[in-house]
Structure formats: structure tokens, C-alpha cells
Amino acid sequence: MGSRHPNPRLVKIHRSYSVEEIARLFKLHKNTVRAWLRQGLEAIDGQRPTIARGVEIRRFLTDRRKRAKRPCGPGRIYCLPCRAPKVPAGNMAECVATGDATGTLQGICPDCERMIYRRVNPQKIGAVRGDLDVTFTQAGARIEETTKPNVNYGSSEGDHR
Numbered sequence: 331m332g333s334r335h336p337n338p339r340l341v342k343i344h345r346s347y348s349v350e351e352i353a354r355l356f357k358l359h360k361n362t363v364r365a366w367l368r369q370g371l372e373a374i375d376g377q378r379p380t381i382a383r384g385v386e387i388r389r390f391l392t393d394r395r396k397r398a399k400r401p402c403g404p405g406r407i408y409c410l411p412c413r414a415p416k417v418p419a420g421n422m423a424e425c426v427a428t429g430d431a432t433g434t435l436q437g438i439c440p441d442c443e444r445m446i447y448r449r450v451n452p453q454k455i456g457a458v459r460g461d462l463d464v465t466f467t468q469a470g471a472r473i474e475e476t477t478k479p480n481v482n483y484g485s486s487e488g489d490h491r
């Protein structure tokens with residue numbers, strides 16, 4: 331009976347819910363609710379077990395629905411704090427491959443300057459990169475520095491003018 335699109339209206343905004351209560355309310359697995367917490371559902375600070383305000387759960391689910399209807403277009407990465415798809419600062423993004431067909435496109439939000447991430451298949455990056463300037467890296471690998479110092483470049487050849 332669990333729904334992939336839980337109805338935000340089932341949540342009472344004036345009460346708080348534990349992970350278990352949220353799971354029961356929407357007939358979902360607790361792990362689904364824990365995933366929400368990782369995806370931006372904010373829990374009340376310092377509370378164990380984790381509880382979230384009804385108003386926040388409703389906000390999160392409403393946002394999620396909007397996002398499902400309006401997926402990020404090419405060249406955009408969704409910024410959770412700004413709650414909007416953004417073209418990363420400088421039109422630049424880094425594609426970090428974590429596996430053969432899994433990776434993350436990451437950049438910096440031009441408005442809040444936080445890192446923003448989008449799950450991508452690096453082999454199909456053409457469909458999502460838009461006109462971004464994308465740097466490709468492997469997870470764990472450092473970006474290789476290609477700029478050579480040019481301080482003394484040509485000095486041994488003398489002045490030919």
C-alpha cells in the first residue's frame with residue numbers, strides 16, 4: 331500500500347514525528363524515511379531518536395513533488411537550500427565517476443555558494459551537461475595540475491630581438 335508519492339496533507343503540521351511514526355503514517359519502510367533525512371528533510375537538532383516537525387515533513391514532501399514534476403534541465407543542478415535548479419557558478423561543473431555508470435555532477439551554487447550535486451551516469455553525461463564546462467575525475471583521484479610555472483620560460487635562449 332505504500333505510495334511512491336506520499337501525500338503531504340497526511341502530516342499534521344503542529345506535531346512532531348519520529349522516523350517510525352512517519353514510516354507508519356505513509357506505510358513506508360523506515361529506511362525510506364532515513365533516506366529523506368539524507369535528502370534534506372531536517373530533523374529537530376539534538377533529539378534522539380530522530381524526530382521531525384510535521385511542518386518540515388510537509389515542506390519536504392511538497393518540494394519533492396514539485397521537483398518530480400519539474401526535473402532539472404540540462405546544465406542545471408538542484409540546490410537544496412535554495413530549492414531550485416541552478417546553473418553552477420562559472421558555468422563549471424566536475425563529473426566525479428564513482429563506478430562504470432554512476433557518478434556525481436557537482437558544482438557551486440551561484441547564489442548560496444554551497445556545493446550542489448546531481449547523480450549522473452558519466453557515460454550519458456551528454457544528456458545532462460548542457461553547455462557546462464565539465465571536468466572529469468575519478469572518485470578519490472586528485473585533479474591533475476596541468477598549468478606549468480612559466481616564470482623562467484625561455485630565459486636560457488637569450489634575447490633574439
Ligand SMILES: [Zn+2]
Pocket residue numbers: 409410411412413416439440441442443444
Ligand atoms: Zn543555493
